[in-house]
Each structure stands twice: as structure tokens, then as C-alpha cells.
Amino acid sequence: VAEGLRTVEELARSPLAIVGLLASPAADATPRGAALLAALAARGVPVARVDERDFATAADTESPQGILAIAEIPERALPVPAPGGPLRVLLLDGVQDPGNAGTLVRTAAALGAAATVALPGTVDLWNAKVVRSAMGAHFHHAALATDWPAVLDWLAMHDVALWGADHRGRDVSVVGAPPARLALAVGNEGGGLADAVRTRCDATVAIPIAGAVESLNVAVAAGILLHALRP
Amino acid sequence: VAEGLRTVEELARSPLAIVGLLASPAADATPRGAALLAALAARGVPVARVDERDFATAADTESPQGILAIAEIPERALPVPAPGGPLRVLLLDGVQDPGNAGTLVRTAAALGAAATVALPGTVDLWNAKVVRSAMGAHFHHAALATDWPAVLDWLAMHDVALWGADHRGRDVSVVGAPPARLALAVGNEGGGLADAVRTRCDATVAIPIAGAVESLNVAVAAGILLHALRP
Numbered sequence: 401v402a403e404g405l406r407t408v409e410e411l412a413r414s415p416l417a418i419v420g421l422l423a424s425p426a427a428d429a430t431p432r433g434a435a436l437l438a439a440l441a442a443r444g445v446p447v448a449r450v451d452e453r454d455f456a457t458a459a460d461t462e463s464p465q466g467i468l469a470i471a472e473i474p475e476r477a478l479p480v481p482a483p484g485g486p487l488r489v490l491l492l493d494g495v496q497d498p499g500n501a502g503t504l505v506r507t508a509a510a511l512g513a514a515a516t517v518a519l520p521g522t523v524d525l526w527n528a529k530v531v532r533s534a535m536g537a538h539f540h541h542a543a544l545a546t547d548w549p550a551v552l553d554w555l556a557m558h559d560v561a562l563w564g565a566d567h568r569g570r571d572v573s574v575v576g577a578p579p580a581r582l583a584l585a586v587g588n589e590g591g592g593l594a595d596a597v598r599t600r601c602d603a604t605v606a607i608p609i610a611g612a613v614e615s616l617n618v619a620v621a622a623g624i625l626l627h628a629l630r631p
Numbered sequence: 632v633a634e635g636l637r638t639v640e641e642l643a644r645s646p647l648a649i650v651g652l653l654a655s656p657a658a659d660a661t662p663r664g665a666a667l668l669a670a671l672a673a674r675g676v677p678v679a680r681v682d683e684r685d686f687a688t689a690a691d692t693e694s695p696q697g698i699l700a701i702a703e704i705p706e707r708a709l710p711v712p713a714p715g716g717p718l719r720v721l722l723l724d725g726v727q728d729p730g731n732a733g734t735l736v737r738t739a740a741a742l743g744a745a746a747t748v749a750l751p752g753t754v755d756l757w758n759a760k761v762v763r764s765a766m767g768a769h770f771h772h773a774a775l776a777t778d779w780p781a782v783l784d785w786l787a788m789h790d791v792a793l794w795g796a797d798h799r800g801r802d803v804s805v806v807g808a809p810p811a812r813l814a815l816a817v818g819n820e821g822g823g824l825a826d827a828v829r830t831r832c833d834a835t836v837a838i839p840i841a842g843a844v845e846s847l848n849v850a851v852a853a854g855i856l857l858h859a860l861r862p
């Protein structure tokens with residue numbers, strides 16, 4: 401479910417198949433909304449018209465701008481690296497806040513990661529709040545969930561290094577050149593990485609922070625690390 | 632106004648003067664809440680006890696954990712750099728989302744900036760939602776609002792360079808060593824920096840992003856830039 405003008409616009413620009421649209425009069429009230437509805441109708445997307453009150457019962461947001469689209473969740477697998485090429489993948493280990501998860505998907509997509517992978521304990525990456533926070537990044541980026549044994553097999557099969565974000569790790573600005581194929585794992589907002597994940601990491605890295613502050617937001621930390629560890 | 636257990640704990644650890652507490656039975660229901668209430672009462676902080684219903688009318692959050700503190704907003708001025716020492720300041724130019732503003736304050740504090748400065752058009756940095764998103768960073772970090780002429784005077788007086796985050800700027804990873812005294816300006820979530828700010832910048836810097844994604848979240852971008860441009 402994609403809610404709101406900007407998210408539905410992004411969806412319309414993506415290769416994903418749109419199953420249908422729900423629209424209220426509010427969507428027609430702006431030129432941008434009217435243009436989007438007309439473009440999708442011209443593509444043969446079924447549009448269900450409802451009044452504001454019925455629309456509000458279907459929408460998750462407080463101000464959903466009168467437009468909501470339903471699309472199929474694309475089938476995605478863990479990415480296969482190009483021979484000899486670099487690879488970045490972001491692993492989410494127990495990230496629970498939908499806003500954080502969405503910002504993580506957006507950040508990974510923007511910084512060139514091939515996928516964002518949710519391990520068990522992480523919020524559903526395709527829940528409407530996550531999709532909305534990601535500002536449409538899902539539609540062009542592999543966001544998927546899998547289990548830890550599948551990740552372990554994938555790491556071994558493709559010779560991908562696993563690095564974890566951990567406040568006890570080495571300062572990321574002094575670790576030197578990162579591996580060409582790297583999966584970066586970030587953990588739960590309060591508790592960090594699960595023991596099983598942390599102990600499997602080939603290295604753990606940290607961002608030094610000022611004494612009075614406890615931590616960085618997980619999406620900010622992931623952005624800094626993915627940028628610092630870019631290929 | 633500081634809401635919630637963790638934020639009030641951070642406030643209690645800070646030098647800020649707590650004017651009073653509002654507590655409901657929910658605050659006593661956990662050992663952590665009961666310990667915090669006892670510690671503040673021992674310091675002579677007045678505690679008003681109310682039932683859950685009255686508490687809910689005062690609290691801004693849906694699950695405020697039965698504790699809310701009121702403290703004085705500290706008087707803060709633009710920071711004076713130490714002679715010969717480095718300085719980092721984050722300027723917010725029209726950041727409107729309270730969650731983003733709070734994460735920006737938290738990020739600036741964590742990455743060693745001396746202050747986060749709100750220019751006109753930016754949300755009030757001391758609004759309860761901003762304070763909550765910052766996870767207590769306000770209590771140890773100078774978060775203040777001022778106007779553009781005051782910033783211009785301060786830049787000139789203390790020989791501080793002004794760099795702006797702008798998608799048309801130079802790749803931050805190739806700009807070389809940053810100035811010792813640097814104010815980094817980030818703009819509105821949709822529109823970026825105001826013209827008056829961008830044209831005054833001594834340099835503009837960007838984070839290269841993948842084609843299909845429009846932008847990074849403003850707090851993620853600020854985190855990457857403050858980290859990449861650390862002294």
C-alpha cells in the first residue's frame with residue numbers, strides 16, 4: 401500500500417505493477433493530484449472513487465492527500481554480485497521503528513546498496529508506514545526479508561564480508577579500505593546487534609560520539625557508515 | 632517539556648533546572664520509573680500526582696510512560712570558538728519536521744558540533760516533539776534560534792566558514808581538508824537552502840546518490856556531512 405501523492409508518483413515511475421487506486425475528491429483538488437490520477441487511468445489502472453470519510457477508513461496517515469495505491473510486492477532475492485564488482489548490502493537486525501526502517505531503505509538505496517535485508521525481529525519493510533518513510537525508495541531498490549541461515553549461506557557462497565555497527569567496534573575512519581563485497585549489519589534501536597549476528601561479524605565498526613550523547617539514530621549511523629565504507 | 636522515561640532521565644542528568652514533574656501511577660509501575668521519581672523528589676523537585684486521564688490531557692505522546700518534566704529553556708548564544716581550536720556548528724534553514732529537527736540536534740551533539748542553530752522558518756527546537764526526537768541531546772548541547780543577520784555577524788566576527796548542503800555542490804568526499812571553523816547549513820526537506828543562505832556560502836557540498844532516489848533524509852545527510860567534514 402502506497403499512500404500520498406509523492407509516494408504514488410514514485411510508484412507510477414517504477415516498474416512495479418499497480419493493482420488499483422483508491423481516490424477521494426481531495427486528490428482532484430490539486431493539479432498535481434489530478435494529473436497523476438489521469439495518467440494512471442490512461443494506463444488502465446482501475447480507480448475506485450470514494451468520499452473523504454470512506455477514504456479515511458482505508459488510509460493509515462492523518463493527511464493522506466486523497467490518494468492510495470495498491471501494488472504487488474515484488475519478489476526479491478539476496479543479490480548476486482557482478483563478477484569482480486563491488487557490492488553493498490544493508491542488513492537490519494531487529495530494527496523496530498517503521499520510520500527508522502523506511503529511512504534506512506531510503507538511505508541504502510541512495511548510497512548505492514544493492515538491497516536492504518530485514519532479519520527476523522525487524523518490522524515488515526513493506527508495511528505502509530515503512531513505505532511512506534522511504535519516500536518511494538522501495539520501488540527501485542530490493543527491500544526483502546529473510547532468515548539468518550539464508551544470509552549465512554549467501555555470505556559464504558558469494559564471499560561477502562559481514563561488518564557490524566557496534567559502539568565497541570573500531571573507529572570507521574581508521575579501518576582503511578573496506579572489502580569489495582560488504583554486508584553492513586545495524587541492530588535494534590536500543591539493544592544493538594543480536595549476539596548471533598555480532599559474533600559472526602568479520603569486523604565491527606563504530607562512529608566516535610561525544611560523551612554526553614548516548615547514541616546516533618540508527619538511520620543516521622547507517623548513512624555515515626555506508627558513506628565511509630563506500631567501494 | 633520533556634516527556635517519557637528516557638528523556639526525563641537525560642534531563643535529570645543534565646545541568647538544566649527542573650521546575651516540576653507531572654506523574655501518573657504508570658510512572659511508579661516500573662522500577663526504573665519509581666527510581667527516577669524518588670531521585671527527583673529527593674532533589675526537592677515538586678511532583679504533581681495525577682490520574683492517567685488527566686496525565687493524558689497534558690502529554691503530547693500516545694504512550695508518555697506517566698512522566699513529564701518541565702524545565703527552563705537555557706539561554707544560549709552562538710558559540711565562541713576557542714583560540715586556535717576547531718569549531719563545528721549546524722545551521723537549520725527551514726527544517727520543518729519536528730522528528731527531523733530532533734534527529735538533527737541529536738546528530739550534531741553526537742558528532743561534536745558546539746551548537747545547532749535554527750534560522751527563521753525552522754520548527755521551534757524546544758517544542759516537545761523535537762525534544763523527544765533528540766533523545767535528550769538538548770540538555771547537553773546548545774540548541775538555539777536566531778536570525779540571519781546575527782549569523783552573518785557571528786561568521787564574520789569569529790572567522791567561521793559557511794558551507795551549505797546542496798545537491799549541486801561538490802562531492803564532499805573530494806573537497807579535501809575542511810576549514811577549522813565551519814558552520815554547515817542544511818535546508819528545508821523539500822526545497823533545500825534559501826537563496827540568501829546558499830549565495831552566502833563559501834562552498835556547497837553534496838553526497839552523490841544513486842539515480843533512482845531523489846534525496847537523502849536531511850538528518851542522514853547532515854550526519855554524513857558532519858562526519859566527513861570533522862576537524
